[in-house]
Amino acid sequence: MTSAASSVAAACAGATPRRYPHFIAGRFVPEGRTEFENINPATGAVVGLVPEADSALVDAAVRAARAALDGPWGRSSEQERAAILRKVADGILARFDAFLEAEILDTGKPRSLASHIDIPRGAANFNVFADQVLTLSTEAFRTATPDGAGALNYAIRVPRGVIAVVCPWNLPLLLMTWKVAPALACGNTVVVKPSEETPATATLLGEVMNAAGVPPGVYNVVHGRGEDSAGEYLTRHPLVNGITFTGETRTGEAIMRAAATGVRPVSLELGGKNAAIVFADCDLDKALEGVTRAVFANCGQVCLGTERVYVERPIFAAFTERLRLAAQALRPGNPFDAATTLGPLISHAHRGKVLRYYAQARAEGAEVVAGGGIPDLPAPYDGGAFIQPTIWAGLSEHSPVMREEIFGPCCTLVPFDDEDAVLAAANDNPYGLAATIWTRDLARAHRVASRIEVGLCWVNSWFLRDLRTPFGGSKQSGIGREGGVHSMEFYTDLRNVCIKL
Ligand code: NAD
Numbered sequence: 443m444t445s446a447a448s449s450v451a452a453a454c455a456g457a458t459p460r461r462y463p464h465f466i467a468g469r470f471v472p473e474g475r476t477e478f479e480n481i482n483p484a485t486g487a488v489v490g491l492v493p494e495a496d497s498a499l500v501d502a503a504v505r506a507a508r509a510a511l512d513g514p515w516g517r518s519s520e521q522e523r524a525a526i527l528r529k530v531a532d533g534i535l536a537r538f539d540a541f542l543e544a545e546i547l548d549t550g551k552p553r554s555l556a557s558h559i560d561i562p563r564g565a566a567n568f569n570v571f572a573d574q575v576l577t578l579s580t581e582a583f584r585t586a587t588p589d590g591a592g593a594l595n596y597a598i599r600v601p602r603g604v605i606a607v608v609c610p611w612n613l614p615l616l617l618m619t620w621k622v623a624p625a626l627a628c629g630n631t632v633v634v635k636p637s638e639e640t641p642a643t644a645t646l647l648g649e650v651m652n653a654a655g656v657p658p659g660v661y662n663v664v665h666g667r668g669e670d671s672a673g674e675y676l677t678r679h680p681l682v683n684g685i686t687f688t689g690e691t692r693t694g695e696a697i698m699r700a701a702a703t704g705v706r707p708v709s710l711e712l713g714g715k716n717a718a719i720v721f722a723d724c725d726l727d728k729a730l731e732g733v734t735r736a737v738f739a740n741c742g743q744v745c746l747g748t749e750r751v752y753v754e755r756p757i758f759a760a761f762t763e764r765l766r767l768a769a770q771a772l773r774p775g776n777p778f779d780a781a782t783t784l785g786p787l788i789s790h791a792h793r794g795k796v797l798r799y800y801a802q803a804r805a806e807g808a809e810v811v812a813g814g815g816i817p818d819l820p821a822p823y824d825g826g827a828f829i830q831p832t833i834w835a836g837l838s839e840h841s842p843v844m845r846e847e848i849f850g851p852c853c854t855l856v857p858f859d860d861e862d863a864v865l866a867a868a869n870d871n872p873y874g875l876a877a878t879i880w881t882r883d884l885a886r887a888h889r890v891a892s893r894i895e896v897g898l899c900w901v902n903s904w905f906l907r908d909l910r911t912p913f914g915g916s917k918q919s920g921i922g923r924e925g926g927v928h929s930m931e932f933y934t935d936l937r938n939v940c941i942k943l
Contacts, residue, residue: 459479459480459488459489459490459491460489460490460491461477461490461491461492461493462480462490462491462492462641462642462645462665463493463645463665464493464495464499464503464662464663464664464665465644465645465648465651465661465662465663466499466502466503466506466659466662466663466664467502467503467506467509467510467658467659467662468648468651468652468657468658468659469658470645470648471499471502472493473493473499474492474493474494474495474496474499474665474666475493475494475495475496476493476494477491477492477493477494478491478492478494478638478667479491479492480492480548480639480641480642481639481789482547482548482550482826483549483550483785483786483787483788483789483790483826483827484550484776484777484785484786484823484826484827484828485822485823485825485826486790486822486825486826486827487822487825489547489548490547490641490642492638492641492665493665494665494666494667494671494672495664495665495666495671495672495675496675497675499664499672500633500664500666500672500675500676500679501675501679503633503662503663503664503676504604504633504662504676504679504681504682505681506658506659506662507604507631507632507633507659507660507662507681508603508604508631508681509659510631510657510658510659510660511601511603511604511630511631513657513659514657515629515631515656515657515659515660516629518629520575520576520578520627520629521576523572523575523626523627523629524572524573524575524576524627525572526626526654526655526656527568527569527571527572527623527626527627528568528569528572529653529654529655530568530623530647530650530651530654530656531565531566531567531568531569531572532565532654533650533651533653533654534561534564534565534568534615534647534650535562535565537646537649537650538557538561540646541561541564541615541643541646542556542557542560542561544642544643544646545560545561545614545615545640545642545643546777546778547642548611548614548639548640548641548642548643549611549612549614549639549640549740549785549788550741550777550785550786550788550826550827551740551741551777551785552777552782552783552784552785553777553778553779553780553782554780554782554783555739555740555785559613559616560613560614560615560616561615563615563616563619563620564615564616564618564619564643565619566909567616567619567620567622567623567909568619568623570623570909570910571623571624571626571627571929572623572627574624574627574910574926574927574929574930575624575627575628575930578599578927578930580596580597580598580599580936581596581597582594582595582596582597583595583596585940587942587943591942591943592943593940593941593942593943594940594941594943595938595939595940595941596938596939596941597936597937597938597939598936598937598939599628599930599934599935599936599937600629600934600935600937601628601629601630601933601934601935602628602630602683602684602707602933602934602935603630603631603683603684604630604631604632604633604681604682604683604684605621605625605630605631605632605633605682605683605684605685605686605933606632606633606635606676606677606679606682606684606685606686607621607622607625607632607633607634607635607686608634608635608668608673608676608677608685608686608687608688608689608697609621609634609635609636609637609644609688609689610637610688610689610690610745611637611638611639611640611788612740612743612744612745612788612849613740613744614636614637614640614642614643614644615643615644615647617688617711618634618636618643618644618647619647620924621686621688621709621924621929622634622647622661624924624929624930624932624933625686625933626656626660626661627930627933628930628933628934629934630683630684630933631659631660631661631662632660632661632662633662633663633664633676633682634661634662634663634664635663635664635665635666635672635673635676636663636665637689638665638666638667638668639788639789640788641665644663645663645665647661647663648661648663664676668693668696669696674696674700677697677700677701678700678703680703680704682706683706684706684707684708684709684932684933685697685700685701685706685707685708685709686708686709686924686932687708687709687710687711688710688711688712688745689711689712690712690713690847691712691713691847691873691918691919694710694712694920694921697710698710698921707932708921708922709914709920709921709922709924709932710920710921710922711745711913711914711915711919711920711924712745712873712875712915712918712919712920713745713847713849713873713875713918713919714745714746714747714847714873714874714875714876714915714919715749715750715844715845715846715847715871715872715873715875716736716746716747716748716749716750716873716875716876716877716878716896717748717750717751717752717867717868717871717877717878717894718732718733718736718748718750718751718752718877718878718879718880719752719858719864719865719868719877719878719879719880719890719894720733720751720752720753720754720757720761720880721754721879721880721881721883721886722754722755722756722757723881723882723883724757724880724881724882724902725880725882725902726757726760726761726764728880728902729761729880729902730761730764730765730768732878732880732902732903732904733748733751733765733853733878733880733904734765734768734769735904735905736748736878736904736905737749737751737765737769737831737833737851737852737853738768738769738772738784738831738851739905740785741784741785741786741787741829741850741851742831742848742849742850742851742852743787743788743849743850744905745875745876746875746876746898746904746905748853748878748904749847749848749852749853749854750844750853750854750856750868750871751765751853751854751855751856752856752857752858752864752867752868753855753856753857753858754857754858754859755857755858755859758855758857761855762811762833762835762855765811765812765833765855766811766812766833769812769813769831769832769833769851770812770831771783772784772831772851774786774817774819774823774828775819775823776823784828784831784851785828786823786826786827786828786829787827787828787829787850788827789827790827792827792849792850793816793827793828793829795848796829796848796849796850796852797816797829799842799843799846799848799850799852800813800814800815800829800832800852802841802842802843803834803837803841803843803854806837806838806841806843807836808834808835808836808837808841808843808854809834809835809836810832810833810834811833811834811835811855812830812831812832812833813829813830813831813832813833813851813852814830814832815829815830816828816829816830817829817830829850829851830851831851831852832850832851832852832853833852833853833854833855834852834853834854834855835854835855835856837854837856839856839867839870841854844856845871845872847873861886861889861890865890865893865894868894869893869894869895871917872917872918873915873917873918873919874895874896874897874915874916874917874918874919875896875897875898875915875916875919875920876896876897876898876899876900876915877891877894877896877898877899877900878899878900878901878903878904879891879894879899879900879901879902880901880902881901881902884901887901887902895916895917896915896916896919897912897913897914897915897916897919897920897923898913898914898915909925909926910925910926910927911925911926912924912925912926912928913925913928914928
């Protein structure tokens with residue numbers, strides 16, 4: 443068994459914590475200025491030790507990525523890169539169990555979720571962008587000239603160069619490959635900085651890259667934290683040609699400041715405070731199923747998840763009661779157990795933050811419809827960062843609980859009487875990532891979708907994703923769109939060639 447895979451297996455068996463090294467120029471590099479602990483949030487146990495890259499190591503990774511652009515990768519055709527990306531997808535699927543265990547140990551998310559979403563999507567991202575790069579076209583124009591011979595203009599796409607990929611912890615493999623796959627498809631090289639909470643799958647992917655024939659230096663991983671650590675060293679590095687980031691809006695602001703030096707392009711996928719609007723004419727069963735997932739999936743740690751639920755008054759009481767039952771039916775516990783439907787939060791620190799919102803809601807006189815505290819679990823899960831799924835009603839629109847992203851398994855229910863009023867309430871927020879609308883009236887769905895200020899709007903569904911479609915947020919939820927051709931736009935530079943005929 444390879445080193446990273448064996449470390450995952452050992453960690454699963456509760457053996458000595460293993461190390462997740464950096465991956466630079468095709469080699470695993472264990473050095474670092476310090477080591478930090480990788481905690482399993484379901485138990486609180488240390489499952490790994492991770493070296494923190496200093497600026498010299500980050501520099502080595504960026505230079506390896508730069509050098510790889512001058513090697514065979516820089517001369518590769520789209521067809522060759524697409525074939526390699528498909529091998530990477532196959533490689534992830536061939537090591538499905540190792541990736542699954544690594545992701546579950548890092549995040550505590552239930553096996554049912556990680557095996558259906560995180561790992562298959564991690565592989566699918568490589569296939570989708572292999573397809574995309576092969577079907578990409580560019581524009582051409584004939585231009586009249588006084589001599590009558592004319593000129594031909596055509597655009598070519600060239601890779602931007604070295605892309606810094608800075609990732610969050612909530613969907614580690616899925617969100618990282620969502621950026622790495624199109625960046626590589628377009629011929630760039632990457633240096634990935636995974637979240638300090640979830641170092642495992644980015645490291646494992648290094649082995650898959652080597653086995654798939656990705657040349658050394660094309661895919662690099664440096665571990666560490668953000669400020670004054672690997673994240674900041676990477677995004678400030680002058681040889682980085684573009685930065686793609688998913689994470690909190692505040693971090694996005696810091697990264698934009700770093701990108702300003704050298705005028706580097708950024709793609710920012712940031713936070714949200716997403717609304718669901720449930721009209722009385724909806725299919726109630728489907729709306730409940732969808733809203734339950736949107737609020738509680740991944741313990742509420744999905745950027746697209748719902749934290750504000752507006753319900754038309756005639757069905758408010760019935761909806762509230764049924765959502766309460768759905769929340770109380772969720773089963774926390776061992777994430778490897780098939781019966782578990784609710785994992786922990788990512789860390790005790792994050793649980794502390796979410797619990798402060800729980801306390802604030804109570805202090806503001808919210809009606810606690812469900813939850814509000816910490817569940818009673820047997821050892822070793824009593825050492826985990828579990829929290830009760832929680833529903834409030836009766837909160838003011840001005841409450842921080844209604845305005846700020848909590849990123850936990852919780853939502854506030856608000857009754858409404860009128861379409862204009864609910865739209866005004868839903869839009870009255872600095873974020874603009876996603877929304878869901880539940881109604882049988884398609885004209886109304888279209889009307890509301892066109893007026894709600896978000897980048898992604900679902901009607902009678904949630905998290906239904908076609909990877910060719912534009913993905914990203916409005917307002918403080920981000921800059922730019924990724925997905926399909928939009929990723930290709932970000933990961934390439936368009937060069938016009940004008941030939942005088
Ligand atoms: P975060 O912003 O705290 O960290 C994300 C990454 O940025 C980590 O790797 C971190 O080490 C790094 N980082 C932190 N400070 C940095 C700095 N100054 N310079 C460079 N790098 C730095 O986010 P998180 O807590 O890991 O993730 C949760 C957040 O991500 C939520 O706000 C959520 O909404 C958002 N998110 C958004 C999307 C989307 O597509 N819009 C998807 C998933 C998560």
